[in-house]
Amino acid sequence: MRSLSKVTGFLVCLALAVTWLSGCDEPQPERAASGASPSGQPARGAELQDPPEVVSDHGVLRTTVVVERRKVWVGDRRLWALTYNGRYMPPTLRVQPGDRVELTLVNRVGAKWQGVTTDTNLHTHGLHVSPRQPADDIFISIKPGTTYHYSYQLPRDITPGTYWYHSHIDMYSAAQVAGGESGLIIVDGLRKYLPPSLRNVTEHVIALKDDQIQGDAIKINPLSIQAKTNRTVNGQQNPVIHIRPGETQLWRLANIGANIYYKLHLKGSTFHVIAQDGYPVHRVYSADTLIISAAARYDVLVQGGPAGTAQLETQPFYTGPAGNSFPQVNLAAVVTGGPPTVPARIPSIFGPLVDLTSAKIAGRKTMVYTEKNDPDRFYINGKLYDPNRVDFVSRLNTVEEWTVRNDTQEDHSFHVHTNQFQVMSLNGKAVDPAYAWHETVNILRGQQLVLRIRFADFTGRTVLHCHLLNHEDKGMMSVLDIVDGR
Structure with missing residues (x-):
């Protein structure tokens, strides 16, 4: 893993000043009502609060994200957590297709906490952006007391919808996400x-x-x-x-x-x-x-x-x-409650139909999830994750067909970085292309999934893995290198 210590001193102070001026203190929401419902569930709490938003302006979203351990409101309790900008539920980043995102990550985590590394990084989950520095390179490690500047260029044809951002540090992703390091990204455009x-x-x-x-x-x-x-x-x-x-x-x-x-x-x-x-x-x-x-x-x-x-x-x-x-x-x-209204008609046809059924297939790959009676080891094609080993190579501007098989006795999910995929069939049964596109999909025990991926726009090393992060951290991840197709 590469270690990065981009800047200290003046830039760190500047980034922190920007963050504090934007108000990173965790607000203290109204506590949930005391007591419990007859079913034993907690009584209902305060009105739902949507997270604050950081919105792009004139094609650019600029923001600073400070990672630190703080005691904040989590549900109806104040707990020590790993926070973004002093919040357990951090700001939503809201962008438009074609925008540029300039994000400064400041690592203020001090000593190890519960044995977890103080290093961190940030992954923009699902976004079709470059896997290379300074964009969505999950192989980097940002040391405590340092700052890293991410820059992402969103394609104009990026699909609108809901995405998210979170830590993707090797072997401790589960710990850091569970501790609070996660927030939402919205790419506008669904309403059209x-x-x-x-x-x-x-x-x-x-x-x-x-x-x-x-x-x-x-x-x-x-x-x-x-x-x-x-x-x-x-x-x-x-x-x-x-x-x-x-x-x-x-x-x-x-x-x-x-x-x-x-x-x-x-x-x-x-x-x-x-x-x-x-x-x-x-x-x-x-x-x-x-x-x-x-x-x-x-x-x-x-x-x-x-x-x-x-x-x-x-x-x-x-x-x-x-x-x-x-x-x-x-x-x-x-x-x-309140004044009733006549229910609107729900549309039947929505976004454009994109279908790789007739696409020319440049290659076929098989990926198999296995476990070997060891609760601390999870395998892809019989191998544990190694960031220094390339497991799959794919070429830019081609379409490949992948078979993903779950040969374990529990469900796993499949997630691939950089590009979304179309699910073609599940256990041999064709999936309707009208709603077959994903980048994270659950695979039940014993199931076999066939999917097709178009590798577009970006080259570089990236990963695919089970997104139960305990499983990823314990080996269920592979390195994919997307190379120039020429």
Whole structure:
């Protein structure tokens, strides 16, 4: 791993001054109401607060992100956490296609905490940007007391939707993300595909973050995926979301935690999916429940029903004999009330159809997940991750077909950096191209997935891995080198 110590002294002070002037102190939100509901769940808390936003201006987003250990509000408790700009739920970065992002990362983490490295870095998850310095190079290590300047050029044709940013430091990604190092990125442009009557709908971020508690701190190491876990929405404990009867809202659902699954359900309502993993679907589809693995995102339309209160919940979910069993948990109280409105018609056709079914295939690759009865080792093609070894080579401006097989007794997810992919088939059954594009997808135990990737715009070393970060940190990651196709 390369070590970077870009600047000290004047630039660090300048970056910190900018951050403090922007107000990085964690606000102290209203505590959740005391007591519990008859079901034993925490009583509903304060009104949902969308995270603050940093918005691009005239084609450029400039911001500073300070990483430090601070005691902040996490749900309804003050805990020591790993924070971005002094917040457990940091600002959302909001950009337009074609923008440039200039991001200064300041590492103010001091001594090791729970045995976790003080080095860090930042990955813009899902963005189609260069994997080379100074953009999305996840192989770098930013030392404490130093600053690194990231610069990302977004393509004009980057797909709109919800993305996120988080630490991707080797062997300690799970610890740092679980500690709080994660926030959202929104690429605007989804509304242009909506009918005029829906282009001004209320929008909410529903960022799902979870924490395990050890004393007055978030536990970050060692982490057990099965351990009791507290779940928050936008860093709040069981907040209230208001909607009018018949009203349509746009919710950006994002699992930005380290390891656990959500099986989302809202009684009496339907999720109308318009984008997934930062990619607009061609045909809108509806679901009563959505399984959201770690790192996955869904942009959905939700419509208010009759007046009353319903729980946005995660239902019980089982990931297999070698995996984990997650309980039912109430996440937010959705209160429907106020003047009713006539429900708008949900569109059926949405984004453009992009289909690689007839594409010329330049190469085929196979990737197999395995475990060997060792809880601390997870393998791809029989190998543990080595940042100094290239496992796959692909050529720019080509389309490849990959077979991804899960030969374990638990679910895993598949995530590839730099380029999104089209799922072609699952266990031999074709997947409708109208909603087949992802960059993070869950693969059940024993399943086989066939996907196609177009390698466009950018060369360089990048990675693919299981996004249960405990598994990634313990070996389930491979290096992909995208080389010039000429």
